[in-house]
Amino acid sequence: MADATIGTPEQLRDPNYTPALYQAVPLGIQHVLAMFVSNVTPAIIVAGAAGFGFGSDSPDFPELLYLIQMSMLFAGLATLLQTITIGPVGAALPIVQGTSFAFLPIMIPLVAGQGVDALAALFTGVIVGGLFHAFLGAFIGKIRFALPPLVTGLVVTMIGLALVRVGIQYAAGGVPAIGTPEYGSLGNWIVALIVIVVTLALKFFARGMLSVSAVLIGLIAGYVYALVFTDMLSLAAISSSWSSAAAFALPQPFKYGFEFSVAVIVGFCLMAFVSAVETVGDVSGITKGGAGREATDREIEGATYADGFGTAIAGVFGGFPNTSFSQNVGLIAMTGVMSRHVVTFGALFLIVCGLVPKVGGLIRTIPIEVLGGGVIVMFGMVVAAGISMLSDVTWNRRNMVIFAVALSIGLGLQLEPGAVQYLPDWLRVLMVSGLLPAASIAIVLNLVLPEELSDEATEEVSGGLSGNGQGSLRRDGG
Template sequence: MADTSLGTAEQLRDPNYTPAIYKAIPLGIQHVLAMFVSNVTPAIIVAGAAGFGFGSNSPDFPELLYLIQMSMLFAGIATLLQTITIGPVGAALPIVQGTSFAFIPIMIPLVAGKGVDGLAALFGGIILGGIFHTILGTFIGKIRFALPPLVTGLVVTMIGLALVKVGIEYAAGGVPAKARNLPEYGSMLNWSAAFVVIFVTLGLKFFARGMLAVSAVLIGIIVGYIYTLFTGMLTFEAISGSWNNAAAFALPQPLKYGFEFSAAAVIGFCLMAFVSAVETVGDVSGITKGGAGREATDKEITGATYADGLGSALAGFFGGFPNTSFSQNVGLIAMTGVMSRHVVTFGALFLIFCGLVPKVGALIRTIPIEVLGGGVIVMFGMVVAAGISMLSDVNWNRRNMVIFAVAISFGLGLQLEVMNVAPGSANALQNLPDSMRILGASGILPAALIAIVLNLILPEELADEATEEVSGGMAGHGRGSLANDDHV
């Protein structure tokens, strides 16, 4: 329920209304707290996949800090594009932008084990993919038919399934510890830090209200951080070393890692742009319905998609990752009842400030990997749950079951087979060109393409036929329903 002390009911539904500054600033920072961990986590994951050292004395330490810094800075800039707008760019709505988990399975194969050398192709793909994403804004409404809940739900579920392994590896001690066969990998001490984060997060989510519930993951990580200090997993010397080695202020550097054209990177980011664009359409609709009780206009949807793409391209030019609208902030607007875009503008300015101060990134870097693992186990699990929730809107007739079965068999099968083989060992895609192999390794793009193509070419007549031969008798049920459920 909306807090009427912030303004009248009519004012709270108006995106152009600004509550009193002393109330608007905390509300804006609340939006940042809701997305902060999710926004910086991809930078840490990609850095880990590239093989960056996480210690403050590591030669890669400045690069890791820079990636974290750019994640915050360009999330803030992309958010300003949405709230303040530039011409047709931006929805003029309280949309919070941030680095999307959806792109992680595309980014990891591009940089795996390559260190800084793998970043030129990565950011080249982000820039060109962002430009393509911007172009999508001109006809986003016309391509939605190709991405029904069957396709988008499958893709989101596959994204979550591709990431859950990362959470477990982090909670056990991190990929470097695993690769070096360190005895402490998977120790009870490591797991205890992750479980502290999980238990605190779940406790706050289910038994707290307001700010505590909204910031449950962030608070869980803070409690886990303190726990590692008490147990000796983290020392004050390590914190001070990281803090002292980081600058107090730094500006972004254009093309810091160069620009390299990689067909795999460009194709991957362009294809994922479709999914991101449709997600943004859903978020814009959720904001206008939850905050103002109306449908989103075509201008708002187009402007939001333009901001997605331009924000991503701009981020890639300076070493940042693709940006998209953050769904958790949509729920926050519905909860607070405050539709003001200027509230989110204050949050964006706070993000920009954090992005210009590398010492903030240095503190984030000191979070033990096991603590971060506890947080991402929850977050990545929620990605899977969100995908399953989207699939509950599907009418599970024979046609849709066949599409889902074939797509997930290929996608998940490739993901498990290719991503889990030892380096140098044979894998199912080894005879394909490098670009095709990288695109297929995540499993997400093959699954998405198969689902899209089958959904477009399979005749609708199949929907009316019996499904016993493929479903074991559980046929003909309503959307997302069980055998004896008559609800549609």
């Protein structure tokens, strides 16, 4: 519940209302705390997959700092597009933008072991995918019929399933440590488990800011434990990372060059389609939770435009795809404060952090095992969010067949990429992501299978399982 001194009920439901500065600034920082870890994590994961060295003496160290810096800077700028708006771009709602997890299953295999050389094609894909995303804003309302909860829930679930392996690898010691004696050691797992336990304890037994910032505080607890009780981290390493990072730096356009790749372009455009639909859901969640009304067409279109153009601009400077963050939708419902200007203060804070590489230098010192504990929770929540979306599906025979075929092929290709080794490289990358074939199959089957099947009684399937109607869970993942 919101504090009654913040404003009247009518004011709290008004996106244009601005609380007093001493109230608006902490509320804005609260939004940043809720999404900060999730926002910078994709940059660290992509850098790790590309083979970047994480030490301050590594030649890749400046590149890692730059990727973290751009994640913060362009999350802030994209959020400003949503709150302040430029013409038709932006929803004029308290929408918090951040780096999307949805694109990770595509980005990881694209950069795997290739270092900085892979980033030119990747960021070209971000730019083109962002422009395609913005293009969808012109008619997003007309294509929602093709993406019911059966399709979007399947895709979000598979995004989480594709990423949980990364969380386990990080908790066990990180990808570079695979095959070494220390990989999977008890010491590594203790650090990760401390993060998980503290996060869960705060999430379920604390209230207010402590609950909202549970993942961040869990990471801090793991960080302190690693510093005091292990040799993973030292004050000297922290000091070195801090001193070697600049106090101020501006983004560089086309820092990594420009390289056209069919596989990358197609992959980013298709995932942009899914991201656009997720944004529609977030906008609806904000207006329902904060103002008790449905989102207007103008708000949905503006949010999609901001999503796309924010991503395209980020790609020009070496930033990753942006999307609306669902955890902040829940925060609005919890605080009851609908003011877009509150989120604007949070966006300005992110921009300041993005212009100060020393912030990225400190983030870089987080041991991979600590980060592993955090992403296990975050990626598990992505799976849970997908399952929650699927709870809105009526599980009749038609929908069960669509889900079964799409999941079997998509997840199967993730688990056994060698099954398509003879495909052209560009097509193989798309297929082994699992997401794109699963989404394509689900969309096509949903459009072509006759609806008459939906009216028939659900057949009993092997093991006595049968559909039992609609669920009532609400999506609350990021």
